[in-house]
Amino acid sequence: MKARRVLQPIWFSSVLLPFLNRRVKDRFVGGAFFLITILPFAILLVVIVSLILRTQPILSAHSIGELLTGQKWYPLKGQFGFFPFIAGTFWVTFMALILAVPPCLLSAIYLSEYCRPRISAVAKPLLDLLAGIPSVVYGVWGMVAIVPLVQVFSSHVNKWLGFIPLFSKNNPTGYSILSGGIVLAVMITPFIIAVTCEVLRTVPDGTRLASLALGATKWQTIKYVVLPQTRSGIFAGVVFGASRALGETMAVLMVVGNVAKVPSSIFDPAYPLPALIANNYGEMMSIPLYDAALLGAALVLLIIVLFFNLISTIALRHIIGRSKI
Amino acid sequence: MEPHIQVRDLNVYYEKIHALKDIDLEIPRHQITVIMGPSGCGKTTLLKSLNRFLELNESTRMSGNILIDGEDIYALGVDVTEVRKKAGLLAQHPFPLPMSIYDNVAYGLRIHGMCPNGRSVDAKVQHYLLEAGLWEEVKDRLHFPATGLSVGQQQRLCLARGLAIEPEILLGDEPTSALDPISAQHIENRLMDLKNEYTIILVTHILRQAKRLADYVVFMYLGKVIESGLPGEIFDNPQEERTLAYLEGQF
Amino acid sequence: MKKSQIEEGIVKGFMLLSFSLVVCSLGFILVTVIVKGLPALNLDMLIQTPKGGYYLGKEGGILNAIVGSLYLAGGATLLALVFSLPIALFLKTYSRRKWWADYVRLSLDILWGIPSIVYGAFGFTLMLALGLRASLLGGIIVLALLELPIMTRGMDEVIRRMPIDMEEAAYALGATRFETAMHVVLRQMLPGIVTAILLAFGRGIGDAASVLFTAGYTDRIPNSLLRPVASLPLAVFFQLGTPFPEVQNRAYAAALVLTVIILVVSLGSRWLSARMGRYTIK
Ligand SMILES: Nc1ncnc2c1ncn2[C@@H]1O[C@H](COP(=O)(O)OP(=O)(O)OP(=O)(O)O)[C@@H](O)[C@H]1O
Ligand SMILES: [Mg+2]
Numbered sequence: 001m002k003a004r005r006v007l008q009p010i011w012f013s014s015v016l017l018p019f020l021n022r023r024v025k026d027r028f029v030g031g032a033f034f035l036i037t038i039l040p041f042a043i044l045l046v047v048i049v050s051l052i053l054r055t056q057p058i059l060s061a062h063s064i065g066e067l068l069t070g071q072k073w074y075p076l077k078g079q080f081g082f083f084p085f086i087a088g089t090f091w092v093t094f095m096a097l098i099l100a101v102p103p104c105l106l107s108a109i110y111l112s113e114y115c116r117p118r119i120s121a122v123a124k125p126l127l128d129l130l131a132g133i134p135s136v137v138y139g140v141w142g143m144v145a146i147v148p149l150v151q152v153f154s155s156h157v158n159k160w161l162g163f164i165p166l167f168s169k170n171n172p173t174g175y176s177i178l179s180g181g182i183v184l185a186v187m188i189t190p191f192i193i194a195v196t197c198e199v200l201r202t203v204p205d206g207t208r209l210a211s212l213a214l215g216a217t218k219w220q221t222i223k224y225v226v227l228p229q230t231r232s233g234i235f236a237g238v239v240f241g242a243s244r245a246l247g248e249t250m251a252v253l254m255v256v257g258n259v260a261k262v263p264s265s266i267f268d269p270a271y272p273l274p275a276l277i278a279n280n281y282g283e284m285m286s287i288p289l290y291d292a293a294l295l296g297a298a299l300v301l302l303i304i305v306l307f308f309n310l311i312s313t314i315a316l317r318h319i320i321g322r323s324k325i
Numbered sequence: 326m327e328p329h330i331q332v333r334d335l336n337v338y339y340e341k342i343h344a345l346k347d348i349d350l351e352i353p354r355h356q357i358t359v360i361m362g363p364s365g366c367g368k369t370t371l372l373k374s375l376n377r378f379l380e381l382n383e384s385t386r387m388s389g390n391i392l393i394d395g396e397d398i399y400a401l402g403v404d405v406t407e408v409r410k411k412a413g414l415l416a417q418h419p420f421p422l423p424m425s426i427y428d429n430v431a432y433g434l435r436i437h438g439m440c441p442n443g444r445s446v447d448a449k450v451q452h453y454l455l456e457a458g459l460w461e462e463v464k465d466r467l468h469f470p471a472t473g474l475s476v477g478q479q480q481r482l483c484l485a486r487g488l489a490i491e492p493e494i495l496l497g498d499e500p501t502s503a504l505d506p507i508s509a510q511h512i513e514n515r516l517m518d519l520k521n522e523y524t525i526i527l528v529t530h531i532l533r534q535a536k537r538l539a540d541y542v543v544f545m546y547l548g549k550v551i552e553s554g555l556p557g558e559i560f561d562n563p564q565e566e567r568t569l570a571y572l573e574g575q576f
Numbered sequence: 577m578k579k580s581q582i583e584e585g586i587v588k589g590f591m592l593l594s595f596s597l598v599v600c601s602l603g604f605i606l607v608t609v610i611v612k613g614l615p616a617l618n619l620d621m622l623i624q625t626p627k628g629g630y631y632l633g634k635e636g637g638i639l640n641a642i643v644g645s646l647y648l649a650g651g652a653t654l655l656a657l658v659f660s661l662p663i664a665l666f667l668k669t670y671s672r673r674k675w676w677a678d679y680v681r682l683s684l685d686i687l688w689g690i691p692s693i694v695y696g697a698f699g700f701t702l703m704l705a706l707g708l709r710a711s712l713l714g715g716i717i718v719l720a721l722l723e724l725p726i727m728t729r730g731m732d733e734v735i736r737r738m739p740i741d742m743e744e745a746a747y748a749l750g751a752t753r754f755e756t757a758m759h760v761v762l763r764q765m766l767p768g769i770v771t772a773i774l775l776a777f778g779r780g781i782g783d784a785a786s787v788l789f790t791a792g793y794t795d796r797i798p799n800s801l802l803r804p805v806a807s808l809p810l811a812v813f814f815q816l817g818t819p820f821p822e823v824q825n826r827a828y829a830a831a832l833v834l835t836v837i838i839l840v841v842s843l844g845s846r847w848l849s850a851r852m853g854r855y856t857i858k
Contacts, residue, residue, distance in 0.1 A: 132838055
């Protein structure tokens with residue numbers, strides 16, 4: 001009934017306007033709008049094609065296999081091996097996932113299954129805020145707070161667990177994969193929590209009540225009924241988090257050390273692809289093939305990220321979309 | 326005979342809504358008690374107070390006592406899961422758990438550690454599926470997902486699942502209203518068979534179903550129990566105007 | 577106590593611990609930025625551009641970066657709005673073929689996933705091709721690319737939630753789709769649209785990797801679209817990279833300013849959408 005009242009002025013104006021004129025206008029605007037919706041596809045295509053084109057010079061000088069598996073990065077000598085950077089990207093992302101996933105899943109379960117509505121109403125803006133903090137600010141936090149902590153922590157761990165290669169230490173600075181992983185973990189937390197909450201919401205309440213009515217505790221209900229049903233959705237959420245972590249640039253660049261060597265310990269520095277691109281854009285026009293190599297790095301990064309992003313996006317559409325019907 | 330459930334001076338509020346007002350009720354053992362009344366009068370709320378489902382909702386408050394076998398189920402230190410194990414629920418819509426037919430029935434057994442050795446699980450699953458009248462239809466596909474069953478079969482599965490935890494009380498909240506007539510008939514027959522061993526409380530809107538099944542009738546209106554007694558008295562000779570009006574279909 | 581109850585208690589403890597960890601991280605970040613940034617912040621920082629010897633610790637401020645960031649993000653938001661609003665409206669009112677709308681949404685989701693450094697690298701090649709130098713215009717274009725999917729999907733989500741019958745009511749009264757889009761959808765969804773715009777603005781103003789290549793950096797406030805422009809995230813990044821503690825302190829102050837802007841934008845969008853929400857039908 002209320003809707004009527006708001007619509008009155010439109011009704012009048014549409015009667016006053018000549019019929020034909022309106023129809024033409026509608027058609028025209030419809031066509032224009034349709035053309036604009038092609039824009040996202042066009043951008044996607046142009047980004048990919050232009051990166052491929054700009055990478056051509058280096059692809060004609062070196063084979064793809066050579067580039068992807070090469071360990072040496074000496075632009076002045078014309079050696080462009082991407083492997084240390086690809087490895088660094090995955091090391092840091094993996095570190096971040098290991099640190100982020102358990103607390104994120106537990107927090108999401110807490111927020112969507114346990115806590116009072118009042119707490120989850122407060123938690124949402126806080127998580128939005130966490131997602132909105134700019135990555136240089138994360139970087140500042142990492143440099144000021146996390147790197148020194150990791151520096152101290154690494155010397156202690158090294159004393160006791162140094163014999164395990166993963167924890168061995170040959171880097172006294174604290175600028176390391178662990179630091180990058182911690183910063184990234186906090187950065188992707190709001191994404192993973194949000195997706196997981198959304199996925200948990202796809203389980204109908206009646207299913208939970210059915211289990212509770214049989215005398216199951218809340219946790220038993222979650223463990224045996226809710227989680228098995230949402231496993232793939234939660235996994236997709238984690239992959240989504242990974243896709244965000246893989247492309248993160250500034251925050252990681254500021255704390256990860258940037259040494260072009262394949263890392264072997266969490267206290268080693270690493271040099272992820274985004275950092276490589278960001279750090280060297282300045283001189284890339286002055287050395288032959290260097291610009292093609294850096295844009296190649298951008299292309300490799302784009303392909304990796306798109307792979308993870310596409311899998312998770314399509315899976316989540318299917319999962320969250322399906323049960324909304 | 327000592328009543329199985331005693332409700333004393335029960336009041337329930339959802340925020341500001343006073344959903345149950347000064348309920349006093351005695352529910353006889355091993356009989357079918359039918360609760361009737363117009364929509365919104367508090368029947369579901371009363372059932373939920375019996376298996377402590379009310380406390381799942383943050384905004385509810387309640388006062389009064391509910392005794393099962395003379396013991397207050399809301400007393401301090403009472404384990405909720407034990408209360409719910411004692412009072413099984415058959416909801417309006419069947420919600421099979423997202424697992425196989427077999428596991429649906431075995432779920433409660435495992436949760437409560439009622440089957441220390443594996444072999445007896447098989448036997449119990451078969452027993453309760455038989456008791457719910459579903460065994461013949463599903464014995465060849467026990468390990469298929471329960472969601473593949475028809476709605477009527479799902480409701481009987483929910484019955485088997487509820488029976489498997491060996492409750493003393495069965496709470497049915499319009500358990501046949503989502504079913505086709507034949508499936509509804511199935512459930513009714515099961516309930517008739519089961520009443521020798523269980524105390525059954527059934528909410529229904531269907532007058533004829535109530536007449537067929539009831540051993541004891543409770544009539545509610547606007548959160549109050551207006552009248553309760555044997556079906557002969559209530560159906561044929563109601564003392565209250567409002568009961569009569571309801572029975573004549575005036576609501 | 578039963579085993580199941582003990583397990584429940586333990587798990588619940590871990591959940592509380594995890595959730596507090598998340599909240600504490602947020603607190604830790606904010607406290608770090610405030611503690612480091614506040615002592616270095618003063619009025620001169622906010623109202624002066626860098627003077628000679630600023631990067632050695634002498635006089636000046638970061639007004640160039642503050643204004644530059646507002647120019648960049650403001651321009652990019654306007655540019656993105658020009659395209660995202662029609663797309664979002666089209667998805668709701670014009671797309672009779674649902675599969676097309678689904679593909680558009682998918683492409684937007686994919687664009688959203690592209691790292692900003694890749695947009696930066698792409699923007700750089702684009703500018704080379706067009707013969708542009710690092711400039712305000714270049715920065716605006718690349719930031720607009722970054723903001724477009726965020727803004728469009730944000731609008732799309734709120735517009736999609738609009739009850740369909742209101743739209744049908746408008747059709748029934750004889751309104752064309754364009755009129756429906758302009759009068760009904762837009763007016764109803766204004767709070768959500770404003771939220772989406774501010775969200776995109778916040779992302780734009782905070783992004784460093786995409787403007788690194790494309791906007792350049794300068795001590796002056798640009799007076800033309802073709803001049804390079806400074807930005808707050810890069811002010812933080814570059815000043816932290818110098819060896820002088822005074823300059824590093826100014827980086828912390830710049831980080832604080834940036835964080836405050838983000839906070840204001842996000843609180844502002846909440847306040848605005850709550851306020852405007854009163855004039856729409858619930
Ligand atoms: N979760 C809730 N929050 C607020 N009010 C509620 C809630 N559940 C029920 N009520 C209110 O309590 C009153 C009793 O509801 P109840 O569901 O018990 O009625 P009912 O007799 O089962 O009705 P029906 O025959 O339609 O199922 C109603 O006025 C209802 O609006
Ligand atoms: Mg009811």
